[in-house]
Amino acid sequence: MVDHRPADLVVTEVRLTPVLVADPPLLNTQGVHQPYTPRLIIEVVTAGGATGLGETYGDAEYLALARPLATALVGRKVTDLNALAALAAHVDGAAGTAGPDGVDAAGLRGVRTADKLRRSVRSGFEVACLDAWGHATGLPVHALLGGAVRDRVPYGAYLFYRWERHPDGLGEPDDWGAALDPAGIVAQARRFADRYGFTSFKLKGGVFPPDQEAAAIRALAAAFPGRPLRLDPNGAWSVPTALQVADALADVLTYLEDPVSGTGAMARVAAGTTIPLATNMCVTTFEELPEAIARDAVRIVLSDHHYWGGLHATRELAALCRTFGLGLAMHSNTHLGISLAAMTHVAATVPDLDHACDTHYPWQTEDVLTERLAFRDGHLDVGDAPGLGVTLDRDRLAVLHHRWLADDGTYRNRDDAAAMRRVHPDWTTPPVPRW
Numbered sequence: 250m251v252d253h254r255p256a257d258l259v260v261t262e263v264r265l266t267p268v269l270v271a272d273p274p275l276l277n278t279q280g281v282h283q284p285y286t287p288r289l290i291i292e293v294v295t296a297g298g299a300t301g302l303g304e305t306y307g308d309a310e311y312l313a314l315a316r317p318l319a320t321a322l323v324g325r326k327v328t329d330l331n332a333l334a335a336l337a338a339h340v341d342g343a344a345g346t347a348g349p350d351g352v353d354a355a356g357l358r359g360v361r362t363a364d365k366l367r368r369s370v371r372s373g374f375e376v377a378c379l380d381a382w383g384h385a386t387g388l389p390v391h392a393l394l395g396g397a398v399r400d401r402v403p404y405g406a407y408l409f410y411r412w413e414r415h416p417d418g419l420g421e422p423d424d425w426g427a428a429l430d431p432a433g434i435v436a437q438a439r440r441f442a443d444r445y446g447f448t449s450f451k452l453k454g455g456v457f458p459p460d461q462e463a464a465a466i467r468a469l470a471a472a473f474p475g476r477p478l479r480l481d482p483n484g485a486w487s488v489p490t491a492l493q494v495a496d497a498l499a500d501v502l503t504y505l506e507d508p509v510s511g512t513g514a515m516a517r518v519a520a521g522t523t524i525p526l527a528t529n530m531c532v533t534t535f536e537e538l539p540e541a542i543a544r545d546a547v548r549i550v551l552s553d554h555h556y557w558g559g560l561h562a563t564r565e566l567a568a569l570c571r572t573f574g575l576g577l578a579m580h581s582n583t584h585l586g587i588s589l590a591a592m593t594h595v596a597a598t599v600p601d602l603d604h605a606c607d608t609h610y611p612w613q614t615e616d617v618l619t620e621r622l623a624f625r626d627g628h629l630d631v632g633d634a635p636g637l638g639v640t641l642d643r644d645r646l647a648v649l650h651h652r653w654l655a656d657d658g659t660y661r662n663r664d665d666a667a668a669m670r671r672v673h674p675d676w677t678t679p680p681v682p683r684w
């Protein structure tokens with residue numbers, strides 16, 4: 250272990266860098282991804298000279314909470330992680346910026362509460378502290394969480410209906426091409442399988458009428474016999490529609506993800522199908538767990554360390570899932586390599602990781618790391634490098650930050666419905682249930 254004095258672990262500086270990251274025109278039930286999506290990169294510097302990296306959502310409401318937390322963290326130790334929650338709660342009170350509770354309209358993030366916003370911000374700081382602590386001591390983050398129980402973490406292909414390009418030539422072009430029907434989805438899945446070795450496939454649904462999406466799942470089942478398949482319409486269906494689709498796909502789906510909106514509706518679907526239901530929408534906070542468990546609404550919780558408040562909180566969630574017989578896997582939104590590395594470290598420490606984790610990462614052609622994380626046979630190696638095991642590329646960070654600075658505000662908050670209006674001027678977020 251590297252020699253260090255406790256004083257070396259004191260935070261002397263926190264740098265916040267909002268960035269805009271290129272994102273392809275991926276479709277979901279609310280609209281289409283913007284050409285650029287906001288993320289926040291957090292750097293924590295210690296007295297001993299270690300620097301730690303964290304990443305979280307970068308929309309304005311997250312930045313507003315991150316700024317006072319960055320100031321409050323200076324003078325604390327990077328090991329002081331149990332105090333981070335109180336610190337985050339305090340700065341929230343001072344800033345008064347958490348906004349009203351309700352349902353998140355951008356990016357299908359489930360319930361929106363002040364506490365969840367605080368947790369999402371805090372998660373990026375916790376990861377940065379763990380990374381700095383790891384660099385100071387020579388230990389990987391998974392060791393600081395109690396140790397890895399696996400040496401590689403499985404990920405799945407996250408399939409999206411998509412356009413070839415963003416309208417008006419905006420954004421950064423890629424060579425994936427359009428995917429708007431079963432053949433396009435199968436071609437996309439093949440490319441994911443060939444390039445990354447993924448053997449599980451999740452289709453983002455809620456875009457086309459359910460029979461078309463069921464046909465895409467059937468086509469995937471024919472192309473990849475016996476492989477785990479999932480369908481996620483982000484709560485866009487009614488209970489009867491969900492039951493029909495579940496019935497039609499019972500022999501091929503590993504699980505159905507958020508077919509309907511709300512715990513009550515999920516419980517009604519769960520009671521009428523043998524397919525396990527998974528969620529990253531009706532259970533995204535600890536407060537939502539008791540009702541979901543009591544009503545047997547979900548079998549699998551798709552954790553997202555941002556929502557839940559960080560890597561330690563994810564392990565608390567894992568313990569609760571284990572206690573109540575729920576499966577655990579991991580959800581992903583548009584993110585960069587720092588968050589993917591953080592996910593991988595925590596996933597490595599969770600004994601019961603029941604399914605391959607989701608990740609958007611292959612869709613992101615840009616990163617702020619010197620070296621992209623590389624999937625091998627559908628897995629990421631856990632590794633024993635200090636901290637998260639990743640290195641910041643300052644030049645790339647500056648480019649993506651400059652894009653954020655140059656933006657007139659159009660992309661600083663993710664809004665998939667607004668992005669859709671560029672093509673369909675009358676588009677509004679469809680009411681739920683949509684079908």
Ligand SMILES: O=C([O-])C(=O)C[C@H](O)[C@@H](O)C(=O)[O-]
Nearest residue numbers: 277356357483529581582583
């Ligand atoms: O599994 C999910 O529900 C998601 O990943 C939510 C995301 O916002 C996804 O739908 C997206 O980015 O369009």
Ligand SMILES: [Mg+2]
Nearest residue numbers: 481506507529
């Ligand atoms: Mg989902």
